Each structure stands twice: as C-alpha cells, then as structure tokens.
Amino acid sequence: MDYKEKTMKTEKIYEGKIVNLRIDTVELPDKKYSKREIVEHPGSVGIVPITNDGCMVLVRQFRKPIERSILEIPAGKIEINEEPRETALRELVEETGYHSKNMEFLFEFYTSPGFSNEKMYLFLATDLLKGEAEPEDGEYIEVKKIKIEDLMDKIKKGEISDSKTIISILFARKHMDQSR
Amino acid sequence: MDYKEKTMKTEKIYEGKIVNLRIDTVELPDKKYSKREIVEHPGSVGIVPITNDGCMVLVRQFRKPIERSILEIPAGKIEINEEPRETALRELVEETGYHSKNMEFLFEFYTSPGFSNEKMYLFLATDLLKGEAEPEDGEYIEVKKIKIEDLMDKIKKGEISDSKTIISILFARKHMDQSR
Numbered sequence: 001m002d003y004k005e006k007t008m009k010t011e012k013i014y015e016g017k018i019v020n021l022r023i024d025t026v027e028l029p030d031k032k033y034s035k036r037e038i039v040e041h042p043g044s045v046g047i048v049p050i051t052n053d054g055c056m057v058l059v060r061q062f063r064k065p066i067e068r069s070i071l072e073i074p075a076g077k078i079e080i081n082e083e084p085r086e087t088a089l090r091e092l093v094e095e096t097g098y099h100s101k102n103m104e105f106l107f108e109f110y111t112s113p114g115f116s117n118e119k120m121y122l123f124l125a126t127d128l129l130k131g132e133a134e135p136e137d138g139e140y141i142e143v144k145k146i147k148i149e150d151l152m153d154k155i156k157k158g159e160i161s162d163s164k165t166i167i168s169i170l171f172a173r174k175h176m177d178q179s180r
Numbered sequence: 181m182d183y184k185e186k187t188m189k190t191e192k193i194y195e196g197k198i199v200n201l202r203i204d205t206v207e208l209p210d211k212k213y214s215k216r217e218i219v220e221h222p223g224s225v226g227i228v229p230i231t232n233d234g235c236m237v238l239v240r241q242f243r244k245p246i247e248r249s250i251l252e253i254p255a256g257k258i259e260i261n262e263e264p265r266e267t268a269l270r271e272l273v274e275e276t277g278y279h280s281k282n283m284e285f286l287f288e289f290y291t292s293p294g295f296s297n298e299k300m301y302l303f304l305a306t307d308l309l310k311g312e313a314e315p316e317d318g319e320y321i322e323v324k325k326i327k328i329e330d331l332m333d334k335i336k337k338g339e340i341s342d343s344k345t346i347i348s349i350l351f352a353r354k355h356m357d358q359s360r
Contacts, residue, residue, distance in 0.1 A: 170350035
C-alpha cells in the first residue's frame with residue numbers, strides 16, 4: 001500500500017517571501033492523472049514557554065488570513081542556515097522578551113499536510129528569565145501569561161483556536177498531571 | 181492593542197480546486213505598508229473515531245506535499261452547502277467504512293493562521309459500526325485501528341507527525357484518564 005504519486009509535470013505559480021505555490025500533475029496507482037496544489041513553506045518552530053509558577057507565555061497578534069487577533073504560542077519561520085533550536089531561542093526573545101536556559105525538543109509535525117509541506121518543530125522552554133521583547137519590523141505583539149489550568153477552558157470556549165497552541169496546552173496539562 | 185491590518189490592495193494569484201492564493205497589501209499601525217501571502221481554504225473537518233475496545237481508527241495515505249504516506253485521523257474538506265457535522269459523518273464512512281451513532285463536536289482550530297484561513301472542526305465519533313469504506317476517485321487509503329495507549333509513543337518516535345492527529349491523541353488520552 002506504500003505507493004508514491006509520480007510527478008509527471010510541475011508548474012510554479014508563485015514564489016513569495018514566506019510561501020511558494022506549485023501545481024504538480026501526478027500519476028495515481030490506477031495510472032490516471034490528477035493535480036496537486038502544493039504550498040511550499042521553509043518550516044517553522046513553536047515554543048511552549050512554561051514559567052516556574054505554572055503559567056504558559058502566549059502572544060496575541062493580528063493574523064490577516066483570518067482577519068482577527070488570536071492567542072498563540074510564540075513561533076516563527078526558520079531562516080536560512082538556522083537550526084530549529086536557534087530559531088526557537090531567537091523567536092522566544094524577539095516575541096516575548098523571555099530567555100530560556102532549558103530549551104527541550106518535544107516533537108515535530110506537519111500543520112496541514114493535505115496541501116502544504118510546512119513542518120513545525122515544537123520546543124518546551126523552561127527556566128525562563130524575563131527581559132525586553134525585540135519585535136521585528138512590522139510585528140505588533142502583546143504578551144500574555146496565563147495559568148495552564150485555565151487554558152483548557154479557553155479551547156472549549158473558542159478563545160484559543162490555533163492548532164500548535166492547542167497541542168501545546170494538551171501536552172503541558174498531561175506533563176503537569178504526570179509530575180504531580 | 182486590538183488593531184486590524186487595513187487592506188490597501190488585493191491581488192488574486194491563483195484559484196484552484198482546494199486552495200486559492202492572494203496577496204494583500206496592508207497598512208500597519210505605524211502607517212507603513214506590508215504584503216501578506218494568504219492561502220484561502222474552504223475549511224475542513226477532522227474526526228476522532230474511538231472504538232469500544234479503546235482504539236483510535238486512523239488512515240494512512242500518500243501526501244504529495246511531503247512526498248510520503250502518513251498516519252492521520254480521517255478528515256476532509258467541507259463541500260459547498262455542507263454543515264461540518266455532515267462532512268464528518270460522510271468522510272468517516274468514505275475513508276474508513278465506520279458509521280458513528282454518536283458524533284460529538286469538540287472544538288475548532290486554525291491549522292496555520294500565519295498564512296492560511298483553513299479552519300478545522302474536530303468531532304469525537306463513538307458507538308462505531310464497521311461497514312465498507314467508499315473512497316472517492318483518486319483516494320487510496322489504508323485503515324489502521326491502533327490502541328490509544330500506544331499512540332503517544334508513536335508521536336515521540338515521529339511515526340505520527342500530523343497536527344490534527346496529535347491534537348486528537350492528546351485529547352483522547354486526557355479524556356480516558358478522566359473517565360477512569
């Protein structure tokens with residue numbers, strides 16, 4: 001059952017700052033052809049910052065695709081020649097001002113593998129020290145420190161609606177339950 | 181802090197079967213302009229099918245964007261004039277053959293709000309009855325029934341690497357812990 005869809009033709013539609021779009025014509029197992037719309041992304045990291053007093057540090061920013069501001073874990077695109085761990089350390093400081101002395105890789109996942117190759121590397125950041133945030137040009141970010149035990153309710157109420165952030169909250173709760 | 185990025189110009193790059201791509205020129209709070217690359221998606225549903233003997237029903241299929249087959253929860257695009265619950269009931273049967281007599285809405289989330297408006301509605305499907313799968317034209321899907329207690333390990337090993345599936349597994353484990 002482990003087959004591959006052979007690429008018969010590739011059409012580059014757009015090359016952008018963050019994503020590219022290409023259309024592949026593929027051959028299916030029955031030899032018929034089909035089209036695949038593929039959004040190429042360089043990959044990203046998400047950081048789960050947990051403070052010693054049982055809070056998660058989240059950021060609130062406007063997201064143009066959905067036309068509103070939402071609460072998310074700190075995250076960012078992996079730059080050229082950057083290791084995911086470096087991206088994680090850099091983005092945590094830039095977006096929140098927190099420095100972490102203990103950045104632990106958790107696991108990686110594809111955000112939407114049906115149409116995109118975006119892979120996200122998730123890190124747990126503890127031993128946090130608060131400094132000044134260093135937002136990039138054009139970034140407007142509000143930092144929110146919220147008790148982990150209050151976060152599950154925010155998912156159910158729809159106040160947290162971002163996949164990487166939901167993964168982080170469910171993971172953090174599980175982690176806390178185990179360490180009790 | 182709750183500002184909106186005003187759209188100064190919209191450029192439609194591509195309209196496809198599943199996604200569209202457009203570039204918006206926006207005005208930032210400091211009055212500077214910036215570009216936003218936006219992948220429009222009609223929305224989708226994910227289904228967490230739990231059997232009475234403590235297993236999750238997953239599907240394995242080839243995903244062209246990442247050039248390999250991965251394990252995921254059953255999921256699919258919301259068709260025109262379809263309610264998310266209808267999509268969930270339809271996709272569960274099409275992809276796995278299972279009928280659910282108890283489809284419960286859990287919560288919704290954006291898969292990658294930095295560049296896409298894709299929203300996913302997640303449902304818990306229980307009281308399952310096995311029938312025949314009805315794959316759509318061009319769909320090649322293998323059904324896998326796996327003990328929930330074995331799934332966390334598969335995330336850590338990288339054998340499960342899909343965001344909606346990781347959310348489902350973390351949620352199901354939490355759900356099981358509570359009902360013990």
